[in-house]
Amino acid sequence: MTATRTTIGAVLVLVLVALASVPFWASGGVLFLFGLFLINGLFALSWHLLFGYTGLASFGHAGFFAIGAYLVGAGLRFDFPVPYLVLLLAASAFGAMCAYMFGQIALGRLSGIFLAVLTVAFSEIVRKIISYTPGLGGEDGLSNIRRPVLEFGILAVDVSSSRGFFLFMLVAVGLATGGIWWLVHSRYGRAFACIRDNPERAEFLGISLKSYRLLSFVISGGTAAFAGGLFAPWTQIVTLDEIHWLMSLQPILNTFLGGLGSFWGPYVGAAAFMLLSHLTRTWAGMAELLVGGSLLFVILLAPTGIIGGITWLLGRVKASREGSARPERPELVPSGAAAEPRQDEKRYATRVGSP
């Protein structure tokens, strides 16, 4: 284990302990924001798996999030005779299944901007289906969603309080994040990286582009639905806002803000975004301006996001201490996630353009 990895591990443990302490000191409003941070972070991570690690862009990721949110929301609202954990996992599996069906149709011949546009269409279809489904509340959405009691055989854990459910989310998000961390660092992650880096070369190394893209898509969609399934009982209300295109933009912004290409980028971005919106909550009308402005600032001045900026600064400090040359400025896109368009496995398909 390298020194950096040990440091990151130590920071992670500290962050986890700090997060676990939040319900014991924070006010209801602040705790609520911390909960949203966990959900948005996981949602952004699911998008980053697709874009940063496999080189596929989705502009309609809210579709998967909403599938999870509405399924779990309806299940709790109408007292389906199913334990919450089963409901949550079923909703994730359903999200993954939708991603599979969508991917089967789209991923065979599409990648890049064509795929991205098709994902927008997908989320709009989900939106229409939800808004016309009786019982899902149409424009008003589902409200009064109750928080569940977790049943493990003879043991039941009541997480209907904010404190309890927050701790439950911390565990759930931690497990999902751990799973994705394993995935992108395993041989599957290496195959994803090949496809992102150079799809044509990957194909002629015997790597099936479609299978791996599909795998990434399914896991990403399932994880987004999982995040949605946490969102419904946390906010206790689910509306069509959750599938608005702005919601699809959220994981993209969080990832760019935090640092494209670094695993923890989506969480750092989600935290920064949450902090910004919280600090500017009273500036009626000015909030969007400030949020947009800071994003512009980060993208123009620190294109690798907060993590990239910090890494660069640390490098400079270290270099000036050792009296050596200044480190190179970070590249615009460190992971090569959005390299210039090049010919894909199908002659007509191109990859996504620069962000």
Add this chain to the structure above:
Amino acid sequence: MLLEINNVNMYYGAFHALRGISFSLAERESLAVIGPNGAGKTTLFKAMTGESIPSSGSVTFLGEDVTRIPGYERTRKGMARTFQVAKVFEDLEVVTNIVVAVESRRRGLGQRSGGFFRLAPPPDTLEEARALAAELGLSDVLRTRAKILSYGDKKRLELAMALALRPKILMLDEPTAGMAPADRIATVSLIERLRRENSLAIIITEHDMNTVFKLAHRILVMNFGEVVALGTVDEVRSNPLVREIYLGKEAEIA
């Protein structure tokens, strides 16, 4: 026969890019495809590798019709290739570039490499990658990101990746394009050595006649999408038609 190309035609719209190409290749044989620019060499290469599907005709590999089989499956069956401009995974380290090729081969054979939850490549995979890197003179740059390799190193890395697949046939698209004369000579002897040691069959497209004459057992000359001549180096060299349409321009080299 290892590879058989049977009456392959390719149309791009109304343009007839390949006109009934037929030839075959035995194991361990080396064939060079030459011809002026626009003769259809690259199109033929695409039909052989699976990058595009011919409009008619068939491609048979080890007795199996692979005409409509996608590139990654052909690769698993033993057809490896390199590109005109070396394609490597620029963001990955040199050793990882080779490791993914080894892992891909094992996966294609249904071999599990290491335990399911294992993160790093297992020792035997790493060892194999290191050995290949050593064979191609890349030992000093194992931990370098492929992006900052020199052009010649990238070309050799690509060869290492192709060899990691343990192919039966290696298809090289202009393996010495853009190289300095000294590199070119070294590359030619490297390819020749690799072909002998790994019992490979080789197909190359190439512009440099010295490379062609040194590497190829037989030469296929194309012009306007047709096979103009196919024969041994000496046969092709003395073919008056070939001299007229192709070598005539470079008679002093030939």
